[in-house]
Amino acid sequence: MIIPKLPLDVAIDTFIDYTTQNFSFITKSISSVMEIGINTVNDALMFIPPLLLIILFVGLAWYFSTRGIAVFTTIGLLLIWNLGLWAASISTLTLVIIATFLSILAGIPLGILAALNNRARRVIMPILDFMQTMPAFVYLIPAIPFFGLGVVSAVFTTVVFSMPPAIRLTCLGIQQVPEQYIEAADSFGATKKQKLFQIQLPLATPTIMAGINQTIMLALSMVVIAAMIGAGGLGGEVWRAIQRLRPGMGFEAGIAVVIMAIILDRITQNIRKQSE
């Protein structure tokens, strides 16, 4: 007996076609606004002379992290500059910054909601599982009809991919606040809002910062993959190297990604430790 294949693909395609036809005017206008925003940030970062920006990053690394990381930052960024990957790196950094910002903007409130409301948590958590386990490439396909080829689609897919840790760890951080503090606050007649802002959020901050750190790391990895739909940046360099079969060029861009990842990770990780 032959069981006919369920037409799941057709159903999803139809759904996406339908929503594209009817709602893409909304997403397209969001897209053009965001593109302006992304370009502005990118232009602003490119306007700063590389040397000045390097000094700024070294300063941040020095302040938040160790001297070793500051030295690493100096050498790493100078190397990127020397390899001629400065513009590509800045464009990648721009996407990471914007995607992280949007992820946090949506993720922290959702995390708080999930922590305080059981019903919300039961809805949000499976969606997060779905978002995180679905192969990241798959998001790229529907992003194009909605947002067009380019950076906005890249940011959209990156946000989808990198938001879960922000939500999860915000939720976890709040849930992990020891019951005794909540009880003490209750015994003095505190409202939910007072408890949230005076006790739960301050005590959850280290965990929330760990979530933000994870979000940044995921954003960086996704931004590179998003080069497939025209995000450019370091991912674009890698993509070109693949097409031309030039491993040297690919590794140059790859090393630049690693350097950025280490710098961003160490700086944000230490912000987190300081908030503990």
Added chain:
Amino acid sequence: MVKIKVENVYKIFGTNIKPALKMVKEGATKSAILEKTGSAVGVVNASFEVYDKETLVIMGLSGSGKSTLLRCINRLFEPSSGKVTIDGVDVTSLSDEELRKFRQHKFGMVFQQFALFPNKTVLENAYFGLEIRKADKEECIERGLEALDMVGLKGWADYYPSQLSGGMQQRVGLARALAIDPDILLMDEAFSALDPLIRAEMQDELLSLEDKVKKTIVFITHDLNEALKIGDRIILMKDGKIVQIGTPEEILTNPATEYVEKFVENVDLTRVLTAKDVMVRGSSITYGKDGPKTALHTMKEKGISSIFVVDKSKNFKGIVAAENAKQAVERGEQDLSNIIDEIKDLRVLPESPLQEIMPVIADSKYPLVVVDDDNRLLGMIARGSVIAGLVERGGAQ
């Protein structure tokens, strides 16, 4: 005057409360209920009253439901059945919003593990309750500092709790509760986490604070000595049930059940018994009327080596030893002025605990004299009378 009235309060933990409640009321045991319904029994049919400005101690071993009962009073735990009335207000029927307001003004709570907010300074912790009431910043700071001063933590305002020792942290906990000037202090094993010396110090502090601020206090402890020291009345709990309610004396001398008896057996009597419990009548002579000869004669007659001297209105003057009296007689002296020893260090009040008296008596050649606030002679305590008192009380148990 009754401040808190608790009537037939039950507390069941779990999801299957109704059938469990029914079983409890039918007298089923805790374990049978747990097995059948999966619900744990916290408190069973608790009824008692707390009088205005008294210190009521609820005591029992861990798992006896004492902390649960305390939390039913301010509804940190919702009673499964029963009624709690405070100042005529039925607390159990308040809406969430009303309950919050009620807690903001009525209760100051102190916790076993202190529960100080680690992200706030000592001062911010102290005025937390006022901040919750939305008092303005100046009032918060002023009253917060006042409360810290009251518990002896002046100058520690800007530290964080983690920088303080356990005893000091609990002082902050106490300050946090006192800052809102509540009618009722709820103290959940407040001193149990402290080491014995600090604990005794905190108990003394609480007693002296009590004199100053006059609050109704409900104090939870598993330590009978602490209960006896602090409580005006004591409630003994076992397996969620109240076993006995009474004054420390009543509990000690008249244990209601075997359980209470067992509990009381281990109590350190030197903490409970006071000077008046062990003192005996001392012999005395009158200053001005009697001379060394009379003193010597009386001592010989009673077979004692020293005798108390009082004036005509029975005020205690001092003590005369037999050998000194003998010398005075040989010198031909007529009055006692040269040989009287005032023994200022050996005077104790009737309510002084034995624990304080015993070291004094051990080092002294004279017996101790018990005098009241007006310095009138009440009795004496010799080494032997302490032991006799302990044996007698111990046997009475």
